[in-house]
Amino acid sequence: DTAVSQTPKYLVTQMGNDKSIKCEQNLGHDTMYWYKQDSKKFLKIMFSYNNKELIINETVPNRFSPKSPDKAHLNLHINSLELGDSAVYFCASSRGTGDNSPLHFGNGTRLTVT
Amino acid sequence: GENVEQHPSTLSVQEGDSAVIKCTYSDSASNYFPWYKQELGKRPQLIIDIRSNVGEKKDQRIAVTLNKTAKHFSLHITETQPEDSAVYFCAASLDSNYQLIWGAGTKLIIKP
Numbered sequence: 001d002t003a004v005s006q007t008p009k010y011l012v013t014q015m016g017n018d019k020s021i022k023c024e025q026n027l028g029h030d031t032m033y034w035y036k037q038d039s040k041k042f043l044k045i046m047f048s049y050n051n052k053e054l055i056i057n058e059t060v061p062n063r064f065s066p067k068s069p070d071k072a073h074l075n076l077h078i079n080s081l082e083l084g085d086s087a088v089y090f091c092a093s094s095r096g097t098g099d100n101s102p103l104h105f106g107n108g109t110r111l112t113v114t
Numbered sequence: 115g116e117n118v119e120q121h122p123s124t125l126s127v128q129e130g131d132s133a134v135i136k137c138t139y140s141d142s143a144s145n146y147f148p149w150y151k152q153e154l155g156k157r158p159q160l161i162i163d164i165r166s167n168v169g170e171k172k173d174q175r176i177a178v179t180l181n182k183t184a185k186h187f188s189l190h191i192t193e194t195q196p197e198d199s200a201v202y203f204c205a206a207s208l209d210s211n212y213q214l215i216w217g218a219g220t221k222l223i224i225k226p
Contacts, residue, residue: 040218041152041201041218041219041221042216042218042219043158043203043216043219044216045213045214045216048213056213090157090158100146100148100163100165100207102148102160102163103150103158103160103214105157105158105159106157107156107157108157
């Protein structure tokens, strides 16, 4: 049973398209995250939700819109895709706030924009 | 805000030798310091963490040391093996803070 699962694993699309990446966790965690990892491997946080409430919103273009229908799901929708959006996107979850519990990452979605 | 610097960016060691990766942080209030390992094509996974009330923590061949005065912490891997080849990330955060501040990563190469 995959604890944090995200789909799709690979996503190849053209510039200007709109795409979504889905994420679900079955760990009962309260907090979920989206990270972007570029070709240089740097991990950059994009968003964080706690119990469906947005708590971290880093400087990310507003073409990126997260949605959390419930605390087990955090989806990422990207409008008008650009070449620079090509990266691996990781979803993650953690137990909650204030206890610095470990992050559990999904297996990543490799997005390629052509 | 917090800033974490990680060195070296690439480290190549002979199998069986030890490897040390160092991180420095800027916010003296930071009190949680995890290390994540990311194998090629895989997801990052927590391998060890340390809190500021502890100076050292060991788990088999890996250990982390923390120097709060100097604001740096290090990952030590002894008797390195091929499966230790990966990118290692350090991070720092405050309690009651959702956000980890990440180092840039160290690519560890174990030479046979």
